[in-house]
Amino acid sequence: MESDGIALKWRRIPNRYRLVGSHCENCGTDFFPPRKICPNCGRKTKMVEKTFSGYGRIYSYTVVRTPTEEHKENAPYVLAIVQLDEGPKLTAQIIKSNNKEIKIGSRVKLAFRKITEDGKEGLIHYGYKFQVIE
Amino acid sequence: MASIVGYGFYIPRLRIKIEEIARVWGEDAEQIKDSLGVEEKSVPDIDEDTATMAVEAARNAINFAGIDPKKIGAVFVGSESHPYAVKPTASIVAEAVGAVPYSTAVDMEFACKAGTTAIQACMAMVDSGMIEYGLAIGSDVAQSKPGDALDYTSGAGACAYIIGKEGIADIKATASYTTDTPDFWRKQGASFPSHGGRFTGEPAYFKHIIGATQLIFQKTNLQPKDFDFAVFHQPNAKFPTRVAKMLGFSEEQIKESLVVKKIGNTYSASSMLGLASVLEIAQPNQRILVTSFGSGAGSDSFVIETNERIKTKQRGLLKKMLEEKEYVDYAIYLKNKRVLKSE
């Protein structure tokens, strides 16, 4: 049976699995997620692929208690804006860990988890979440 | 000669105690703990599965080995709980660790020994010069029917080995023993596995482990006393202790490997985690015997010798991972294992 929206998510696999972003060689700025045109350089953009280390800090966080249907089974979960060591910020869930406080400034590291699933017979979409480390 | 260049593991943080499972089914927890030698087992979180654990274990192994993932030529994931019946876990792992696109990958299934067979495949490919490094993973969210005996021991975990040349421990020999023996199985589409009760003992577990181990003793001219450690598949703590004795090993030799006490039977990851537990504390130039067992049935046996390079590596992560835990109740355990259905 033909399924919807496969290519839309498949294109993002390297970004979501390995934090592949982009870097503008013209001005030296890093971007995650990747983009084609550098906002600083416009037509002078020289974008190349860059893989981020997976380390960062929590910039802000909340606990989502009323998620959309596809995130329901995971609730309640911590959603944060993480600032990667290299500079860019991204939005991701923080997975539970023992005795490690979730607060602005907590140090985090990349983890690999299920993000959503297209129902019982559909694809599983994996991607990045982060865990708080010492 | 094929060598272990790196290893990595992943145990989910959640745990459930034997007491809690026994409470639900009205059984005697002390008696069960006594007969199985297991205290508690690991439970995946709702967003974890065989693939996510395999990726974490593989990433840890690559970190340990310090190699460029692009040099991994083959990725094998052994499991009996692959997320898809058709669509390989191995390609998800390969993509997640960056061993793409110029590599081969495939999933394996042979109950609890699929991961060790993956190691054998990597050994052959490395020895023949076909690949520079191979990644062999055993990963499972062990399945069991609620209320069945296996409910007390079915854990979750993953273990990964990177096989190459000149690693921290050389694999000197391997031997296997295979027969068609239906001790434990799950048909396509069945929700839970079935098993043969006491039939899983002597005609299955013991026969194949002894068969493979004695074969490797013959091949290598080694005896139990020549080994510093022995690792056997751990469906509980009693079977490996008994088979060790039957083969002529002492309790001292197998004691480091018995991770089952704290995390249960992680199926395809079981013997691999037992080996990792030993490698975490082994000194250079020590000899380890590993024999796995997979229902259906078969065993893979290995003679492994550590070398000086083991001292150059950061070890001790397993102990830390085992200490980080949170207990859940039976309802959450079922929910996380997708047994509690809401549609």
Next chain:
Amino acid sequence: MRRVAIVGVGMSKFGELWDKSFRDIIAEAGLMALEDANMESKDIQALYGATMASGKLIGQEHIAPLIADQMGFKNIPATRVENACASGGTALREAYFAVASGAFDIVAVGGVEKMTDVSTSSATTALGGAGDQEWELFQGATFPALYALMARRHMYEFGTTEEQLAMVAVKNHENAYKNKFAQFHNLITVDDVLNSKLVADPLKLLDCSPITDGAAVVILAPLEIAKKYNDAPVEIVASAQASDRIALHDRETLTSLKATQIAAREAYRQAKLEPKDIQVCEVHDCFTIAEIMAIEDLGFFKKGEGGKATEEGQTKIGGKVAINTSGGLKGCGHPVGATGIKQAVEITWQLRGEAEGRNTNAEIGMTHNVGGSGATVVVHIFKRV
């Protein structure tokens, strides 16, 4: 460009309008506006229609000609404008240009959203389309979550408290109580807000604007002929708009909406006014924190002092600047596409002295309409003629 005035306004009641369809409510609002402008349908020369998510909510795209037809307009140019929750404000701006440029004399702008024909879950998912699908929504973000991330940071950087957030909701319910068109007519206390169910920490149910059905219409004409239609025309003395990166994590800061600051600055420049000249303002309080940030970003209070100002009552009717006299999005309701137009309707009533029970006797008013978590902001300034 010519000077432009509002000559007619109308709106439906905002709320859960089970008996009324998308077409019913926009026709109702349109009729009220035509009556207010003393016009016939045939007088309207162009229509701008604002709806954010009619496709997901009622399965209908192409709503501009539908709205035009339902209001009795024949064969006129009809255009849909969509900028998420700022669809209304953006449509008003496009209509303003249509008249200011001289292309048209009489233009109608209708904003409408029918949100209760689907489940609450589906409506929430439809609203999610205002955020970044791939990098926010896919990751489990919701709109309350995005604003909660801003709230947490605002509390961290400036010491804003949950009580101060609650006071925004309390004040807006007080104002809505007096507005017969508003969704809510119940007074609430700070404790009611603090004790309400957590939605995305620290935001609770009563910190969040509701799901609402509603429509609002405004009719524009060149200032020079406005008195022909209404003896209390209201002039649009500034229209400004700015955009920003769609994902919250790509913004320079979480505690301000840069697009608000830029649009506001441009609006003050056009009108030759300063923040202190604004006497009444409808701001986009999709969540209580949004009002606190808005009153700072629009220049009414210093950055970080929005919470304190609210606590001190400076944004009440009778305070330094009356914020959200209609009840805002929280008290009056938030039918997404209609909100930006409703804000203009409320300011028009305020400047005419027709806001029963909540008049501020203001001469200068402002509206502030935001799309998503701040990727679009539209600011208008209005003056009594």
